[in-house]
Amino acid sequence: MATVLIADDASFMRQMIREIIEPEGYEVVSEANNGVEAVERFEEFSPDIVTMDIVMPKQSGIDAVKDILFRYPAARIVMCSALGQETLVMESLEAGAMDFIVKPFKPESVLGTLEKILEKEI
Amino acid sequence: MSLDRAKYERLFLEETSEYLAEMSQSLLSLEKDDAFVESVDTIFRLAHSIKSMAASVGQDDIAIFAHGLEDRMQAIRTRGSLSDSGELSLLFRALSQLEEMIRSVHTVGATVSLGSDVFMALKSAGPDDSEPAHAGAGAHAPKKARS
Numbered sequence: 001m002a003t004v005l006i007a008d009d010a011s012f013m014r015q016m017i018r019e020i021i022e023p024e025g026y027e028v029v030s031e032a033n034n035g036v037e038a039v040e041r042f043e044e045f046s047p048d049i050v051t052m053d054i055v056m057p058k059q060s061g062i063d064a065v066k067d068i069l070f071r072y073p074a075a076r077i078v079m080c081s082a083l084g085q086e087t088l089v090m091e092s093l094e095a096g097a098m099d100f101i102v103k104p105f106k107p108e109s110v111l112g113t114l115e116k117i118l119e120k121e122i
Numbered sequence: 123m124s125l126d127r128a129k130y131e132r133l134f135l136e137e138t139s140e141y142l143a144e145m146s147q148s149l150l151s152l153e154k155d156d157a158f159v160e161s162v163d164t165i166f167r168l169a170h171s172i173k174s175m176a177a178s179v180g181q182d183d184i185a186i187f188a189h190g191l192e193d194r195m196q197a198i199r200t201r202g203s204l205s206d207s208g209e210l211s212l213l214f215r216a217l218s219q220l221e222e223m224i225r226s227v228h229t230v231g232a233t234v235s236l237g238s239d240v241f242m243a244l245k246s247a248g249p250d251d252s253e254p255a256h257a258g259a260g261a262h263a264p265k266k267a268r269s
Contacts, residue, residue, distance in 0.1 A: 010171045012133045016178065019125060055170050057163075082174045084189070104178040107123045 002118055003029045005045060007038035007061065008053035008080060013103070017051055017080075020107045021114065035059025039067045042075065049114055050077045052097065054088050062092050069096040074122045078113055080105075127179065131227070134179050138224050141168040145217055153210060158203070165213070166195035172220070184223050190244040191216050215240045 004026050006014045014031050022028060029045040032038040036058045042050060050068070054061040061079060068075050079092040079100040089100050098117045101110050145168050148161040169192040176184035194213070204210055219240045 009167070010137060010175060012130065012137050012175045012178070013171075015133065016125065016130065020123070023123070055167050057167060082170065082177075103174040107125070 001025055001027050002048040002114070003027045003045065004114075005030050005032065005038070005041050005047040005050045007032040007035070007041070007050060007056070007064065009033045009056045010053075013053065013080070013105075016105055017110065020105065020110050024111055026114065033057075035061055035064035035067075038064040042068050042072065046072075048076060049117065050075065051080055051101070052077050052092075053080045054082075054085055054092065062088065062095055065092055065095045065097050076117050076120075076122070078117060131179050134175050134181070135224065135227060137175065138172055141172055142217065142221050142224070144168060149210070149213055149217060152204070152213070159199075162195055162199050166192060166199060169195060172224075181223075181227060184220070184227075187216075187220060187223060187241055187244075190241055191220065194244045212240070212243050216244055 004021060006017050006028055008014050018028050029047050030041040032041045034056045038052060052061040052065060065077050068077065077097045079089060079097045080103060081089045081100050082103045092100065098120065099113050101113050145165050148164045151157050151161040169188045173185045173188035173192060176188060198204060219238060
């Protein structure tokens, strides 16, 4: 069973991701509502995958990606973006995020993306 | 699989209620010329979140309106200041309209027209507003920030 950390400042979005992935066997080990918490929770729980929102308070998702990958280069991180954030998605991928999913979430897209990055060799 | 739409509509109304209150506080800070960068970042981020949540529950008019506000906040952030007192007034009116649109979800759906003067004013480019809105909160500092 793959473990997941969900980082998003909106409780609404965290619940939606959780509801999509838990029935498919993913275990949500923790949640974070800003970039600083995301880094802390990653260190605490070492999840197999992180879903990372881009726009968050205190520290952006992109900066959190950089912090996590600096210390844990094998981390698997998926960005959660919205329409109009293409530049930031590209910046996230350049920072080392493995893929992205677009809001509003389509369950099949979320699940397909997580499955795909779990299969990738690091 | 399908998600429980009624549940997410309820969550949308609960969470946006908190966001609107926080936006109001940030606008009052802007009015007092206090904590400019933080206030603009906060309103940008909350408008962005409302946009995503509204789109997720099929409230497309609210999503489009919130996107207009998000773009305007990004323009202000890039510019580093409000263009004039009229822009602050526009933001207050935009918040009021956004509240009205979300409130109307309780009853008959979002009925406030996107053709309103407020939305048109949000979308019209102010001075030095030529750059597109792409930056996330905290991702890029404003060019001429004042605190």
